Amino acid sequence: MLIHDGIFEWPGFGGRLKLASGRCRLRVYDRSKETSGAATPHLRPVIVIVSDVPGSRMSVRSCAGHVATCVSRQFAFPPGRMMFIEHYPQSVYGQSGERVIPEKYDAVEFEWTEGGAIRPKWRTLQGPILEAIKAAVACSETQR
Numbered sequence: 001m002l003i004h005d006g007i008f009e010w011p012g013f014g015g016r017l018k019l020a021s022g023r024c025r026l027r028v029y030d031r032s033k034e035t036s037g038a039a040t041p042h043l044r045p046v047i048v049i050v051s052d053v054p055g056s057r058m059s060v061r062s063c064a065g066h067v068a069t070c071v072s073r074q075f076a077f078p079p080g081r082m083m084f085i086e087h088y089p090q091s092v093y094g095q096s097g098e099r100v101i102p103e104k105y106d107a108v109e110f111e112w113t114e115g116g117a118i119r120p121k122w123r124t125l126q127g128p129i130l131e132a133i134k135a136a137v138a139c140s141e142t143q144r
Helices: 061-075 127-142
Strands: 002-010 022-030 046-052 082-088 091-093 099-101 104-113 116-124
Touching: 002 061, 002 127, 022 061, 022 127, 046 061, 046 127, 061 082, 061 104, 061 116, 104 127
Parallel strands: 046 082
Antiparallel strands: 002 022, 022 046, 082 104, 091 099, 104 116
């Protein structure tokens, strides 16, 4: 179940300078609130999908730990129950649009400390997990 879809702004560091502040598209799904089908327990029922947006001072990838920490705190999600995913939409370029960079979903694993998420490790989603994520995104897009 989609519980949030919008622009998320994270604060930076350094007071008024707002170093490392930025914006991204944030979609949050809570699978524990799904009503269809049998009740299935999920190890990580909260799925957080972030994407870069034009005009942001920082990319999500460069601030992944800070963004994950801010999302976890703002929405009060236990970090161990949250799957953090970076989404990169398909990109077409070239004089006649002949070049394509395919869409990509990367899961990001963190070490969580009292201070937040550190040491991100990225892995490209594939197979059934990727298909489940795409299905959830497609379902929420059609419900808009």
